[in-house]
Amino acid sequence: MSLTEQIYVDLRSAIAEGRYAPGQKLKAEHIAKQLDVSGGTVREALNRLLSDGLVEVADRRGFTVAPFSVDDLRDITRARLLIEVECVRDAVAHGDDRWEASVVAAYHHLEMLARQRGGTDDWHELELRNRAFHAALVSGCQSPSLIGFHHQLFTRHYRYRRYALQDRGIVSGARKDHAALLRAVTERNVETATEIIRAHILRTQESSEALVAAFVSESSMTRKS
Amino acid sequence: MSLTEQIYVDLRSAIAEGRYAPGQKLKAEHIAKQLDVSGGTVREALNRLLSDGLVEVADRRGFTVAPFSVDDLRDITRARLLIEVECVRDAVAHGDDRWEASVVAAYHHLEMLARQRGGTDDWHELELRNRAFHAALVSGCQSPSLIGFHHQLFTRHYRYRRYALQDRGIVSGARKDHAALLRAVTERNVETATEIIRAHILRTQESSEALVAAFVSESSMTRKS
DNA sequence: GTCAATAATTTTCTCGAGAAAATTATTATT
DNA sequence: AATAATAATTTTCTCGAGAAAATTATTGAC
Missing domain, CATH: 1.20.120.530 (GntR ligand-binding domain-like)
Incomplete structure (x- = not known):
């Protein structure tokens, strides 16, 4: 399993389990440091998470956890x-x-x-x-x-x-x-x-x-x- | 509009219009050279295309145009x-x-x-x-x-x-x-x-x-x- | 004190290079 | 000639750095 995919499933679990709060910003560089990988890799995982509807992206202002309501x-x-x-x-x-x-x-x-x-x-x-x-x-x-x-x-x-x-x-x-x-x-x-x-x-x-x-x-x- | 998003919509149109054949490999570096952007940017667009079901990814063997049948x-x-x-x-x-x-x-x-x-x-x-x-x-x-x-x-x-x-x-x-x-x-x-x-x-x-x-x-x- | 303009900081986006893996080509063996 | 092992090439994946943009903090005017 590639690193990107590993990060992808990890983040998906983390969000689904509520370890990231709804609406919270998902700063690639920040997450990257925690998981000890590069920002680009996290970025790729984040893009993949869009498919699942757990993450949203706004142009030039990054990724956020999907709202909860x-x-x-x-x-x-x-x-x-x-x-x-x-x-x-x-x-x-x-x-x-x-x-x-x-x-x-x-x-x-x-x-x-x-x-x-x-x-x-x-x-x-x-x-x-x-x-x-x-x-x-x-x-x-x-x-x-x-x-x-x-x-x-x-x-x-x-x-x-x-x-x-x-x-x-x-x-x-x-x-x-x-x-x-x-x-x-x-x-x-x-x-x-x-x-x-x-x-x-x-x-x-x-x-x-x-x-x-x-x-x-x-x-x-x-x-x- | 960010470059990634631009590439994303361009590729989406290209695939939907059949300019890339079903099953064809989508080599990031190759596409990048054609569009004069970096491989990473294309890669990000490709990941986003997974949401639309027009592209598939297989671990460690890249992206392909979704089959047509x-x-x-x-x-x-x-x-x-x-x-x-x-x-x-x-x-x-x-x-x-x-x-x-x-x-x-x-x-x-x-x-x-x-x-x-x-x-x-x-x-x-x-x-x-x-x-x-x-x-x-x-x-x-x-x-x-x-x-x-x-x-x-x-x-x-x-x-x-x-x-x-x-x-x-x-x-x-x-x-x-x-x-x-x-x-x-x-x-x-x-x-x-x-x-x-x-x-x-x-x-x-x-x-x-x-x-x-x-x-x-x-x-x-x-x-x- | 409030508001606006400017400066400093943070964050996002983009790039090109190099390591790891897969694919293709070549050679050797039966 | 067909198969298997090895070598060469291509492709995918990952990284870290720097440019562009957004956010936050500071300053100054009223």
């Missing part, structure tokens, strides 16, 4: 309702055996961790496996474009997930959703699968919106100081 | 049927007065040129205005994400448009579609507008697929020499 969350949710639901519909309808097996594998991998004591042992690993499950599910869709769009939306949504996860009901609900989704997949029940996904996306949105709103207004307070 | 065309068409139709539905339902006026303006600008003798006078300008009309139409949609996806799909589809345009019926049909679309917009007739767009996308696909297939197989012949 209730509107943005609503936008992501809405696009997911269109695209992710369609991806799942298509995957369940047309995915082949290999795909179905990969979904079973991803589900099992996720469930193994979720089954552990308490559940919230290794947050980061849990999110990784959750992401892998959803990616596997969607990968059966026959449209590379839609899969790509879904991937971007999922990445952008990552910053908002932590707020949904504070809702106890969402966490346990998600686990039930995953089980139900797996059954719908193996039974090739398109209607059930799409309905679960749709409900899942909507519920996540509803439970996180208030918390996101609170965070946004709070951070705009502190920003004034 | 019937499958790709079908994929684009399918994604457009989902996303563009939804964008138009939303725009017609929720676009404000300013939006409606911008659609009228874009339509008029396009129609002024189309009305000219013969029609196919200045191809390039016609395409520019056609693109502006569609962009105006979609800009009324309340979802920035969906607008962004539509923009990417439209850009990627540009390479295939020339084949649809060889069909006489498509060209005159498009003009009628635009007129009907404008009426549906001013009358706020959501059902009619979405139906026209859907039919328009499908017809374009149908009339170009055979020609694209012919071109692909032909170019794979010559490639063997």
